[in-house]
Amino acid sequence: MSEFDSELYLRLFGERTLADGSDGRRPGASPFGSVAQALVAVGAIDEQLAEGVLDEYHLADALRSPSDHPSQVRLRRRHRYPSGTPTPLGPRRVVACNRQVQISTGPVDVRYVSFTDEATRVAVTFSMGAQAGPRLGRRFAPAMPPTGRPPQPTLADDSGTSVGSHFVGGGSGETWDGHFLATQPLALDTAWIELDGERIELVDVVSPADVSVERLPEQDPAVRHLWRLVTTERQHMTSAQSTEAAIDTLVACGALDPGDPAIGETQAAREAIGHGPMGSGPGAPQLPDPWHSLLARRALADGPTGRLTVSAVTPPIDGVSVALTTLESAPDGWMITAEVTPDVVAHMAFAQAARHRGLAWWARDDRGNHYLGESRSWSGGGDLGTGDIAFWPTLDPQATELVVMPTAETKRAVIRLPLVWDAASGRAG
Amino acid sequence: MSPWWDGLAPVDATVECGGETHRLRWAAGELQPLDHDDADGERALAALGGARCECVDMLDAWERHARDLRVLALGSRGPADLLTLGDATARGPAAWVSPLGSGVRLAPTPVSTSGLPRRTTGRLRGSVVPLIGRPAPGIAPDEDLVGLLGLGGSLAGRLQASVIAAWAKRIDEGDDASAEAGPRLTAALYGRLAASVRAWLGQPELAIELEMVPAGSTPRLCRTGRDRLEAELPFAWLEAVWSRGLTSVMGRFCVDATSVDGRDWTLSTLGPDVDSPETISLRLSPAGDRRALG
Numbered sequence: 001m002s003e004f005d006s007e008l009y010l011r012l013f014g015e016r017t018l019a020d021g022s023d024g025r026r027p028g029a030s031p032f033g034s035v036a037q038a039l040v041a042v043g044a045i046d047e048q049l050a051e052g053v054l055d056e057y058h059l060a061d062a063l064r065s066p067s068d069h070p071s072q073v074r075l076r077r078r079h080r081y082p083s084g085t086p087t088p089l090g091p092r093r094v095v096a097c098n099r100q101v102q103i104s105t106g107p108v109d110v111r112y113v114s115f116t117d118e119a120t121r122v123a124v125t126f127s128m129g130a131q132a133g134p135r136l137g138r139r140f141a142p143a144m145p146p147t148g149r150p151p152q153p154t155l156a157d158d159s160g161t162s163v164g165s166h167f168v169g170g171g172s173g174e175t176w177d178g179h180f181l182a183t184q185p186l187a188l189d190t191a192w193i194e195l196d197g198e199r200i201e202l203v204d205v206v207s208p209a210d211v212s213v214e215r216l217p218e219q220d221p222a223v224r225h226l227w228r229l230v231t232t233e234r235q236h237m238t239s240a241q242s243t244e245a246a247i248d249t250l251v252a253c254g255a256l257d258p259g260d261p262a263i264g265e266t267q268a269a270r271e272a273i274g275h276g277p278m279g280s281g282p283g284a285p286q287l288p289d290p291w292h293s294l295l296a297r298r299a300l301a302d303g304p305t306g307r308l309t310v311s312a313v314t315p316p317i318d319g320v321s322v323a324l325t326t327l328e329s330a331p332d333g334w335m336i337t338a339e340v341t342p343d344v345v346a347h348m349a350f351a352q353a354a355r356h357r358g359l360a361w362w363a364r365d366d367r368g369n370h371y372l373g374e375s376r377s378w379s380g381g382g383d384l385g386t387g388d389i390a391f392w393p394t395l396d397p398q399a400t401e402l403v404v405m406p407t408a409e410t411k412r413a414v415i416r417l418p419l420v421w422d423a424a425s426g427r428a429g
Numbered sequence: 430m431s432p433w434w435d436g437l438a439p440v441d442a443t444v445e446c447g448g449e450t451h452r453l454r455w456a457a458g459e460l461q462p463l464d465h466d467d468a469d470g471e472r473a474l475a476a477l478g479g480a481r482c483e484c485v486d487m488l489d490a491w492e493r494h495a496r497d498l499r500v501l502a503l504g505s506r507g508p509a510d511l512l513t514l515g516d517a518t519a520r521g522p523a524a525w526v527s528p529l530g531s532g533v534r535l536a537p538t539p540v541s542t543s544g545l546p547r548r549t550t551g552r553l554r555g556s557v558v559p560l561i562g563r564p565a566p567g568i569a570p571d572e573d574l575v576g577l578l579g580l581g582g583s584l585a586g587r588l589q590a591s592v593i594a595a596w597a598k599r600i601d602e603g604d605d606a607s608a609e610a611g612p613r614l615t616a617a618l619y620g621r622l623a624a625s626v627r628a629w630l631g632q633p634e635l636a637i638e639l640e641m642v643p644a645g646s647t648p649r650l651c652r653t654g655r656d657r658l659e660a661e662l663p664f665a666w667l668e669a670v671w672s673r674g675l676t677s678v679m680g681r682f683c684v685d686a687t688s689v690d691g692r693d694w695t696l697s698t699l700g701p702d703v704d705s706p707e708t709i710s711l712r713l714s715p716a717g718d719r720r721a722l723g
Binding site: 011064 | 502510511571575578611613616619623627
């Protein structure tokens with residue numbers, strides 16, 4: 001029996017992908033990237049070598065796609081994982097506002113302001129339609145590209161600094177969510193900010209958050225990789241074929257036994273969350289523990305309504321640092337606003353990376369429920385990404401504490417939040 | 430044994446160079462600038478701060494990539510595998526592919542064997558020039574390669590033939606680099622074999638298992654099912670058969686092609702049943718002979 005040659009396996013997969021023609025056109029979605037990630041995850045191939053092979057075949061594929069090959073290649077290069085050691089996120093001041101102000105283009109709901117040494121962000125929700133007024137509360141459905149030109153208000157602080165801003169975020173034709181990013185940072189300790197001259201007094205009321213880092217239990221690398229794929233495939237736009245290709249690869253290289261129960265379990269989990277082959281039937285294996293509680297509440301729409309402002313920054317977890325600024329809940333779902341450095345969210349979605357560096361966004365509450373998140377309205381790339389992570393199922397109305405766990409390959413951050421809603425946001429649980 | 434370029438017709442391409450349309454010609458394994466007397470001198474001038482010459486930049490790029498296996502990863506696997514570089518570069522110099530300055534004309538170029546060069550100097554092979562090994566300023570490593578592949582199907586094919594010949598020679602000589610490049614070489618062979626066999630049999634979904642065997646081994650193709658085929662071929666098949674466009678002749682699949690003088694060719698072929706071996710003899714005759722016959 002000949003020795004398994006990982007590079008040859010990957011290159012032959014690339015050849016078949018090219019020959020198929022219809023495969024791999026969407027960055028991040030191609031089974032080709034999944035094959036590389038599977039081989040890297042179990043140490044069957046060097047990451048740099050795999051990255052080089054992906055580069056070649058990605059370019060080869062792009063050269064055969066007349067309409068979009070320059071943009072495809074640019075996109076992949078822009079979202080490469082940064083070389084060198086990233087600088088972890090620093091502390092920040094986050095102030096809840098929950099106020100509506102009138103700027104030059106109309107009313108805007110200001111949710112909170114976040115200050116760091118590097119950037120000032122004013123989180124907002126607003127409407128573009130002339131008749132539609134702004135509304136509190138945010139959409140938990142995936143964002144669509146906005147159809148108009150968003151406002152760019154002038155931002156000012158109490159030290160006399162007045163700067164421009166631009167909008168970063170997304171929305172549908174009517175409602176946009178995101179933040180105004182100041183062209184220069186405002187004073188960290190300012191007592192107020194102004195948007196186009198409309199003043200908002202800043203009162204610091206931040207929910208205490210306990211942050212720690214845990215090493216994940218030792219696990220077979222192939223099995224661990226399979227579960228990471230299941231928990232991240234929705235946010236990384238991974239196709240079912242990609243996960244199947246990863247399983248085939250792990251089996252082919254000898255890292256996974258074809259009869260390993262993890263194959264059936266992960267397929268059942270994927271099917272349960274809307275991926276994978278249809279109709280596993282009554283013979284489907286029992287899902288492991290977190291999935292049971294995750295799936296038990298998925299049809300409910302009884303989540304509390306409220307917001308809380310957080311200022312939690314994690315130490316690096318496998319090189320990735322995460323900051324949480326808000327948590328918002330509605331009857332049909334809940335989400336957090338996060339910053340991530342390096343931007344592994346965009347990296348995994350667009351770069352078709354050779355190593356799976358994505359974060360699985362797990363959470364659990366004090367009633368034993370588990371939750372799983374996926375990115376929405378994300379912007380960034382390279383060193384820093386920011387956006388919303390929407391979780392399912394809805395938050396248990398009886399929960400009083402939530403633990404958000406951004407989970408990397410070998411470590412996870414544990415961010416413990418008491419569910420004490422901001423006064424202005426109300427609670428209708 | 431005849432040189433690797435025997436049986437490959439000369440190819441011309443045009444390049445916008447210094448505001449004029451210049452010609453490049455590939456013939457007998459070399460790329461030549463037909464409109465420059467002293468390519469080395471122009472390189473030296475450019476190195477001293479003079480204007481760059483697009484024709485010479487193209488020659489340098491050719492030299493950089495004439496043994497570059499990425500050419501085989503990116504290049505066409507066969508007539509049905511079309512690259513769309515012409516469309517992309519037509520967007521103008523700001524487009525992602527702006528390979529060798531803005532002067533390269535990427536429309537397909539006619540193959541010309543009749544026109545005599547106006548001036549014939551600046552041959553590339555064997556010359557030692559100061560800028561070879563470095564792309565032109567501001568050109569990313571991939572971009573000049575992509576530009577070369579955009580030089581019309583025929584010239585890009587000659588670039589692939591150059592790379593294939595260089596690596597076939599390395600394999601033949603037992604060069605360590607060829608062992609290290611085994612996966613790349615096998616993948617290059619697989620992609621071209623698969624495209625050729627599928628087109629020949631009219632089975633785009635045909636699954637193919639390939640074993641790349643040492644040079645000199647007997648080629649073998651064998652059906653192992655209605656939609657499956659196993660092949661044992663040496664990398665040299667690409668040089669002997671694929672580069673010359675001999676994969677399918679008279680409805681038969683060519684597994685080897687040999688010639689002593691580059692004029693008379695013997696093709697070892699298989700019938701559509703992937704069996705029934707037959708030999709086909711080809712002879713290249715000068716046009717004058719044909720007229721004499723007529």
